[in-house]
Amino acid sequence: MVLVNRDIFCAVCSSNSATLQQCSGCKSRLYCGQECQRNDWPTHKNECTKGKQWYDRYRLCRDGSKHQGKLELMTWGESAEDNDGDETGWGCCLIDECEGLKKLYETKYGSDDSRFYKYWPQGFRWTCCGTTGDMSYGCDHHGTGSRPCTCDFCRMGKPLPDRIYDMNKAPRRGLTLSRGPDPRSYNSAQAAIAEIGRAMTGIDNL
Known part of the structure; x- marks a missing residue:
């Protein structure tokens, strides 16, 4: 087509x-x-x-971008401690809650991902950007999608800083993600707004 x-x-x-x-x-x-x-x-x-896949209906983000990867349930066992000091396992929940969540998935939801997603969206991840299924603000693919990335860094024409790119989070485990910047995203006006907004909120100092 x-x-x-x-x-x-x-x-x-x-x-x-x-x-x-x-x-x-x-x-x-x-x-x-x-x-x-x-x-x-x-x-x-x-x-x-x-x-079609069951998760196609969830691809559209609030900023108008669309996820282009898979929405998959994070089913690995114990993972390394992340940046917040939490250890997460099956379903991206705390280690001591994993067995109960897995049992619920198998019994109440019949191991059906589409039904379980409605109950536990944070246990899923988008493979295109490494964000959890309950995040719908946008797909920060940093240049690997068919439309320009809408993140602040790509709009500013900057690659992701190490502190973000190297972030140890369960939804990013095993994925090779781009750090950008997406050459299609740069916009001088939006770049200025992003710079001012990030400085005012202090988000880059967190």
Whole structure:
């Protein structure tokens, strides 16, 4: 399917050609041609699935961006202590609550991810940006999505600082995430607003 829209971009070269094409499998990745699609396939093949997924209805974020990865339940066992000093395990809950949560998933919800998500969205993560399923403010993909990233750093034309990129959080475990910046996101006016806002709130000193 050919899309004619100047506000969308090729997932590989960032071209906003008037003849972008959707991935025929997942319909979420956009390409300007076969060469870019072939180049992206080694990365995209693990996230490309044919047909609709139960979590497609949750992709849209409040800022208008869309998650393009998978929404998966975090089912690993004990994880390392994160930056807040908490140890989390199955379902991204505290270690001493994991067994009870897992039993609830298996019995009350019949191991059905779509039903369990409505009860425990924070136990899921988006593989495109490493945020939990209960966060809907935006997809901070820092340049790996088909549309520009909407985070402050990409708008300022800056890569994620080490203190954020190296953050030890369960939803990011095992993912290789971009630190940006997304070259399509820079906007001088929005950059100035972001700089002032972050300085006023002191968010960068936390």
